[in-house]
Amino acid sequence: AQSVTQPDIHITVSEGASLELRCNYSYGATPYLFWYVQSPGQGLQLLLKYFSGDTLVQGIKGFEAEFKRSQSSFNLRKPSVHWSDAAEYFCAVAAVSDSNYQLIWGAGTKLIIKP
Amino acid sequence: DGGITQSPKYLFRKEGQNVTLSCEQNLNHDAMYWYRQDPGQGLRLIYYSQIVNDFQKGDIAEGYSVSREKKESFPLTVTSAQKNPTAFYLCASSIRRGSEKLFFGSGTQLSVL
Numbered sequence: 001a002q003s004v005t006q007p008d009i010h011i012t013v014s015e016g017a018s019l020e021l022r023c024n025y026s027y028g029a030t031p032y033l034f035w036y037v038q039s040p041g042q043g044l045q046l047l048l049k050y051f052s053g054d055t056l057v058q059g060i061k062g063f064e065a066e067f068k069r070s071q072s073s074f075n076l077r078k079p080s081v082h083w084s085d086a087a088e089y090f091c092a093v094a095a096v097s098d099s100n101y102q103l104i105w106g107a108g109t110k111l112i113i114k115p
Numbered sequence: 116d117g118g119i120t121q122s123p124k125y126l127f128r129k130e131g132q133n134v135t136l137s138c139e140q141n142l143n144h145d146a147m148y149w150y151r152q153d154p155g156q157g158l159r160l161i162y163y164s165q166i167v168n169d170f171q172k173g174d175i176a177e178g179y180s181v182s183r184e185k186k187e188s189f190p191l192t193v194t195s196a197q198k199n200p201t202a203f204y205l206c207a208s209s210i211r212r213g214s215e216k217l218f219f220g221s222g223t224q225l226s227v228l
Binding site for chain 1: 119121124155156157158159160205207212213215216217219220221222224
């Protein structure tokens, strides 16, 4: 069965430090992969997506993610975090079969920024 | 500005009561979705609609109902049959089902009195 795992429930990073949020997926075919960000009490916003091609994808707000098929991973990175990056981050995989399309979500990682 | 509007932001339900959460979009999107979000869990799909007058159950449809009489509107009713309704409810839309980008509303927090 398809699944998405975000191993870290919380991550604390100092402002200006680098960030990596982990995402592992289980899916038989080539996945469509997404990262979304949710600020407190708000809806989700798409940061970036991977469908095919270059395995390093650039997103908004200075984020990037790298698809590694051999590790079934799609980790999110940012070289230098800002206090405004404090939010919850969700990884998702789109499972596509015939005419069925389903988004499967990870449980989220809460990013805390230390001043 | 185009977007998705959910109301109310906070809602309280009494035992045995049905409540309706509003979701309106002016993005001209065909597909709309309702998700439930619980702490420490990923989003779970309640219902989705690919087109007006059509909707399909998601993974956790029991205790919920929807309608899609207009393209812009996709209200969700939490019925008395939903025994654990306390959660954050998110409405989303996309150009079509299977489109890669979802646009989300700002959510409704439903609590039981």
